[in-house]
Amino acid sequence: MSKSSVDDLVEAGSEYHAGFVTDVESETLPPGLDESVVRFISARKGEPQWLTDWRLEAFAKWREMREPNWAHVHYPPIDFQAISYYSAPKSQTDGPRSLDEVDPELLRTYEKLGIPLHEQAALAGVVPDPAAIGTPAGTNVAVDVVFDSVSIATTFKETLAAAGVIFCPISEAVHSHPELVQKYLGSVIPQRDNYYAALNSAVFSDGSFVYIPKGVRCPMELSTYFRINERNTGQFERTLIIADEGSHVSYLEGCTAPMRDENQLHAAVVELVAMGDAEIKYSTVQNWYPGDENGKGGIYNFVTKRGLCAGPRAKISWTQVETGSAITWKYPSVVLRGDESVGEFYSVALTNNRQQADTGTKMIHMGKNTKSTIVSKGISAGGSENCYRGLVRISPTAQNARNFTQCDSLLIGDQCGAHTFPYIENKNNSATVEHEASTSKVSDDQLFACQQRGIETEQAVSMIVNGFCKEVFRELPMEFAVEAGKLLEVSLEGAVG
Amino acid sequence: MNLLDVSNLHASVETDDGPQPILKGLNLTVKAGEVHAIMGPNGSGKSTLANVLSGRPGYTVGGGGAMLGGNNLLDLEPFERAQIGMFLAFQYPVEIPGVSNMEFLKASIDSLARARGEEQPNTASFMRTVRELAASLDLDPAFLKRGVNEGFSGGEKKRNEIMQLLLLNPKLALLDETDSGLDIDALKVVADGVNRYRSESNGVVLITHYQRLLDYIVPDYVHVLSNGQIIESGDKSLALELEAKGYAWLT
Numbered sequence: 001m002s003k004s005s006v007d008d009l010v011e012a013g014s015e016y017h018a019g020f021v022t023d024v025e026s027e028t029l030p031p032g033l034d035e036s037v038v039r040f041i042s043a044r045k046g047e048p049q050w051l052t053d054w055r056l057e058a059f060a061k062w063r064e065m066r067e068p069n070w071a072h073v074h075y076p077p078i079d080f081q082a083i084s085y086y087s088a089p090k091s092q093t094d095g096p097r098s099l100d101e102v103d104p105e106l107l108r109t110y111e112k113l114g115i116p117l118h119e120q121a122a123l124a125g126v127v128p129d130p131a132a133i134g135t136p137a138g139t140n141v142a143v144d145v146v147f148d149s150v151s152i153a154t155t156f157k158e159t160l161a162a163a164g165v166i167f168c169p170i171s172e173a174v175h176s177h178p179e180l181v182q183k184y185l186g187s188v189i190p191q192r193d194n195y196y197a198a199l200n201s202a203v204f205s206d207g208s209f210v211y212i213p214k215g216v217r218c219p220m221e222l223s224t225y226f227r228i229n230e231r232n233t234g235q236f237e238r239t240l241i242i243a244d245e246g247s248h249v250s251y252l253e254g255c256t257a258p259m260r261d262e263n264q265l266h267a268a269v270v271e272l273v274a275m276g277d278a279e280i281k282y283s284t285v286q287n288w289y290p291g292d293e294n295g296k297g298g299i300y301n302f303v304t305k306r307g308l309c310a311g312p313r314a315k316i317s318w319t320q321v322e323t324g325s326a327i328t329w330k331y332p333s334v335v336l337r338g339d340e341s342v343g344e345f346y347s348v349a350l351t352n353n354r355q356q357a358d359t360g361t362k363m364i365h366m367g368k369n370t371k372s373t374i375v376s377k378g379i380s381a382g383g384s385e386n387c388y389r390g391l392v393r394i395s396p397t398a399q400n401a402r403n404f405t406q407c408d409s410l411l412i413g414d415q416c417g418a419h420t421f422p423y424i425e426n427k428n429n430s431a432t433v434e435h436e437a438s439t440s441k442v443s444d445d446q447l448f449a450c451q452q453r454g455i456e457t458e459q460a461v462s463m464i465v466n467g468f469c470k471e472v473f474r475e476l477p478m479e480f481a482v483e484a485g486k487l488l489e490v491s492l493e494g495a496v497g
Numbered sequence: 498m499n500l501l502d503v504s505n506l507h508a509s510v511e512t513d514d515g516p517q518p519i520l521k522g523l524n525l526t527v528k529a530g531e532v533h534a535i536m537g538p539n540g541s542g543k544s545t546l547a548n549v550l551s552g553r554p555g556y557t558v559g560g561g562g563a564m565l566g567g568n569n570l571l572d573l574e575p576f577e578r579a580q581i582g583m584f585l586a587f588q589y590p591v592e593i594p595g596v597s598n599m600e601f602l603k604a605s606i607d608s609l610a611r612a613r614g615e616e617q618p619n620t621a622s623f624m625r626t627v628r629e630l631a632a633s634l635d636l637d638p639a640f641l642k643r644g645v646n647e648g649f650s651g652g653e654k655k656r657n658e659i660m661q662l663l664l665l666n667p668k669l670a671l672l673d674e675t676d677s678g679l680d681i682d683a684l685k686v687v688a689d690g691v692n693r694y695r696s697e698s699n700g701v702v703l704i705t706h707y708q709r710l711l712d713y714i715v716p717d718y719v720h721v722l723s724n725g726q727i728i729e730s731g732d733k734s735l736a737l738e739l740e741a742k743g744y745a746w747l748t
């Protein structure tokens with residue numbers, strides 16, 4: 001019997017390429033969570049009183065809330081007292097965060113993470129000549145790196161400052177731009193929004209802050225790499241992006257974590273605010289450690305992401321490529337408040353082995369002539385469970401709102417599951433809501449058609465899967481589309497016997 | 498040396514009711530430079546032969562042998578068979594959504610080159626070659642950007658198979674009912690493509706139902722396959738006779 005049929009491809013054993021541990025000295029808080037921990041975090045960052053109070057308020061709310069259990073995912077109860085809520089590489093805890101002071105181990109970490117060449121150069125403190133490294137001019141990427149709880153380095157600060165763009169760790173923005181942080185923090189995702197958002201509001205460590213002034217087109221892609229390194233730590237980063245009227249920004253987030261036998265919690269909050277005629281494009285390539293082939297270890301990725309189209313013709317676009325995490329629970333959403341505002345969600349979620357993903361989006365139409373597009377591509381391999389959950393809500397005020405949703409599932413083998421839960425709440429009969437869904441398999445016939453033309457099995461699977469994801473990859477910034485394609489290939493390694 | 502040597506081949510197809518024997522001792526020899534037509538009633542095992550030779554999953558070989566240019570085909574993975582020069586033009590070409598035709602062809606030609614230790618063609622000249630081939634088969638260049646067979650008409654799918662044949666230039670071409678569903682103009686285009694491919698160094702096994710294709714691609718031999726065996730062989734006149742009398746007189 002030929003070993004090239006789909007059934008044989010489902011043997012597990014995927015290799016996680018970002019699973020190394022970096023040996024840096026760090027200052028880590030012992031596990032446990034109470035008010036004193038919240039105060040400690042706030043004090044460690046020298047935060048103003050209003051923020052300490054805000055955290056404590058969130059903590060009080062969190063204590064009254066219950067973990068949600070409606071998602072199509074299964075895991076043992078999380079002991080929130082067994083997690084450490086603060087960890088920082090020691091060399092970064094004092095003094096200015098200049099790149100010279102970055103632990104060389106960390107720089108090697110970025111190298112291993114495959115952070116693109118020009119970003120590495122930037123992280124090493126060298127502002128590269130774009131021509132010299134073959135990057136087309138204008139596609140430079142400014143990077144912020146969050147390592148465990150703290151932001152390590154933000155590059156290209158000066159170029160950005162010249163354009164009036166603020167791009168810095170949120171812990172720094174609290175001091176340098178308190179009025180912006182105080183005004184917008186929690187304005188899109190209130191503390192009480194959900195259990196994990198409340199927890200994040202109480203203990204958030206660091207994350208990126210972006211402000212694009214009126215009429216400015218951000219001169220480069222902005223990017224953050226998140227990395228969980230320490231054992232038993234949770235990562236609770238908080239990102240806030242504000243695009244003022246008529247401005248434009250494209251932002252990319254990448255994530256990895258070492259291989260650990262125990263599960264680690266990642267509960268981030270990302271808030272986006274787009275004023276009138278502004279546009280925010282937010283792309284994520286998420287490759288947190290998914291656990292081994294038996295489901296041991298891996299990241300619990302419980303994330304709240306929401307954007308507000310605050311003014312007319314604002315546009316927010318989420319593009320995500322999710323290949324990692326043991327469990328993903330994540331619904332990047334858009335509130336379309338401004339008339340004629342636009343929300344988009346393009347997603348590829350790949351699960352293999354024992355991974356579980358419950359992901360999708362919410363499009364809340366409030367303004368007139370608002371428009372949303374949802375394209376979701378779920379790929380399940382091994383014994384994984386992949387679920388799309390989406391809500392399209394048309395409020396009574398959303399005259400002539402339009403939504404188009406397309407949900408496609410691709411199965412590799414017959415041990416995995418794909419589920420689709422589309423919810424539509426339409427309170428305005430001038431609205432148009434379209435939904436298309438499909439489920440297909442990587443068929444023996446397709447594989448054979450490739451093999452008959454000399455293409456080996458593994459490459460054939462990856463080509464078919466990439467083809468399936470094309471509509472989403474098209475939405476990614478160029479350099480990351482390539483990265484995403486490679487990532488799928490790596491993540492499918494276990495699926496290819 | 499024979500290009501293809503099939504001797505006493507037995508094979509069964511895996512069905513829900515267990516294996517069902519289809520090929521029951523089939524012999525076929527093809528030398529370089531020859532075109533062999535295989536005809537036979539529906540269900541006689543023509544596609545099974547092509548599938549077993551190219552290694553499609555779902556079949557079990559029960560005995561006999563199949564050699565291509567001195568290599569034992571039955572020991573090789575399907576992609577290895579392709580790499581040593583085996584090509585199957587599919588009776589029902591499959592769709593691969595989102596993978597553009599051009600991308601697929603590049604992956605194919607690169608894989609073959611890599612396996613043979615040859616240099617991979619440069620992208621620009623490769624694309625030029627493919628566009629010229631497409632034009633020579635009356636295919637709109639825009640179709641190269643579309644997903645493999647995605648929304649192609651029946652005729653386009655078949656012409657696409659022939660384009661791949663010309664591009665990959667294999668040692669042995671198995672064409673499984675490439676003529677079915679074609680109108681006469683498309684049939685001529687396809688036949689012209691196959692004739693361009695023919696050379697002294699390669700061989701063609703032409704599976705067909707109708708003798709009309711053989712007016713355009715003149716075979717050196719015609720074989721009749723029935724109940725898993727070749728029951729009659731002859732030259733082109735056998736095809737004409739079959740057309741006049743049907744298969745019944747042979748079985």
Ligand SMILES: Nc1ncnc2c1ncn2[C@@H]1O[C@H](COP(=O)(O)OP(=O)(O)O)[C@@H](O)[C@H]1O
Pocket residue numbers: 510511512517519537538539540541542543544545546555
């Ligand atoms: N996957 C299959 N399952 C069950 N029977 C099959 C399958 N494939 C082929 N057969 C049977 O095998 C026989 C030969 O089929 P095939 O080789 O396709 O014939 P031909 O190409 O000559 O029309 C037929 O009786 C057909 O029904």
Ligand SMILES: [Mg+2]
Pocket residue numbers: 543544545588673674
């Ligand atoms: Mg047939």
